Amino acid sequence: MNDARMEHSVQAVALADILDRVLDKGVVIAGDVMVSLVGVELLNIRLRLLIASVDKAVELGINWWEHDPYLAPPSRSAGDDNGALQERISRLEALIEQSAEPDRAR
Numbered sequence: 491m492n493d494a495r496m497e498h499s500v501q502a503v504a505l506a507d508i509l510d511r512v513l514d515k516g517v518v519i520a521g522d523v524m525v526s527l528v529g530v531e532l533l534n535i536r537l538r539l540l541i542a543s544v545d546k547a548v549e550l551g552i553n554w555w556e557h558d559p560y561l562a563p564p565s566r567s568a569g570d571d572n573g574a575l576q577e578r579i580s581r582l583e584a585l586i587e588q589s590a591e592p593d594r595a596r
Contacts, residue, residue: 516542516550 518540525533540552547553555561 512541513543514546516540516546 519537520539521537523533523535523537524531540547540550542550
């Protein structure tokens, strides 16, 4: 029974070492799939996959997540723009109410 535990422990350590090395160095997987019928290309899929740590990706110049609006925190300017838009909406609503008041008097 101890042999089974030892083997499992060694496998876990080996897997952790491999994962650490892959994240540290990075791995690129690339492939193309093309489907043609009678010489007419119907489908072309290009696959490029990079597996690496965030630090390694930044070192390679890959930092798209920093500018993705769904992943990056909102910038201060977006908050400023939101406040300005809210103020503008309030002024427009006030103008609409003022222009509607003469109609109510009739």
